[in-house]
Amino acid sequence: MRPTVFSTAAALALAASVAHAAPETYDLDPAHSQVVFTYNHLGFSTTTGMFSGFEGAIQFDEDDPANSSVSVSMPVMSMFTGWEAREEHFMSDDFFGAEAGDMVTFTSTGIEVTGENTAIITGDLTMNGVTKSVDLDTVMNQKANAHPMENRPWVGFDATTTLTRTDFGLGKFAPYVSDEVQVEISLEAGKPE
Structure with missing residues (x-):
């Protein structure tokens, strides 16, 4: 009887280890990742800018995205x-x-899965020497086992948020130039070669 108990315990332990596999690392693709921001200029126009030059990684757990x-x-x-x-x-x-x-840095502190391909990613945004918690409304656009050009696993995400310039000590000319800045993020990341 003991061998059966041992075998059952071993099988449960193995199943648990498979169910809780570690997240996999995906390095950001700086050529296809950017942050676009827009703000209202004196009520006359919407001005747009962007940041690029990304570095960083996603630790992605497909079985448990949170x-x-x-x-x-x-x-x-x-x-x-x-x-x-x-x-x-x-x-x-x-x-x-x-x-x-x-x-400018962002480090996630939590993820709330809200749908099949959506989540709210909360994290610490540091900009201009100030760190604030922000929420990113995020959509996973696609996950592929083999990128058609890179031939390795790949993921892509879009996210949006609204920032307040004065929170980061960047409030010059507010509120005439909008204090609120709309932010759109689009990024791709691939498993290291």
């Missing part, structure tokens, strides 16, 4: 607005006071 995590950074000076004078102003002491090496 057990996943993400950590991302990008250079402040990677900001592009389409007008050099505006970018210089954003890097001045009126806003970021940026120097080479200054980064």
Whole structure:
């Protein structure tokens, strides 16, 4: 009788270890990842800019997405607005006071799965020396076992949030230039080669 008890316990332990497999690492693809932001300018227009130059990784648990995590950074000076004078102003002491090496970072602190391919990712956003908790409304666009060009596992996500500039010490000209900034994130990540 003991061998049967042992075999059953071993099978349960094996099943538990399979059910709780560790999340897998996906490195961000900087060529296909960006943060686009928009804000209202004096009621006359909507101004758009973007950040690029991503570094970071997603720890993705396909069986239990709430057990996943993400950590991302990008250079402040990677900001592009389409007008050099505006970018210089954003890097001045009126806003970021940026120097080479200054980064915007996001590290997840929790994930609430809200649907088959949706979740709210909560995390710490650090920008301009200030860290605040933010929620990202996130959609997993696709997961493939083999990217058609890279030939390795790949995932893609879109996320949105709204930030308040004054929360991060970037409130110059608010509220005339909108204090609220709409943020759209789109990124791809692949398993390391």
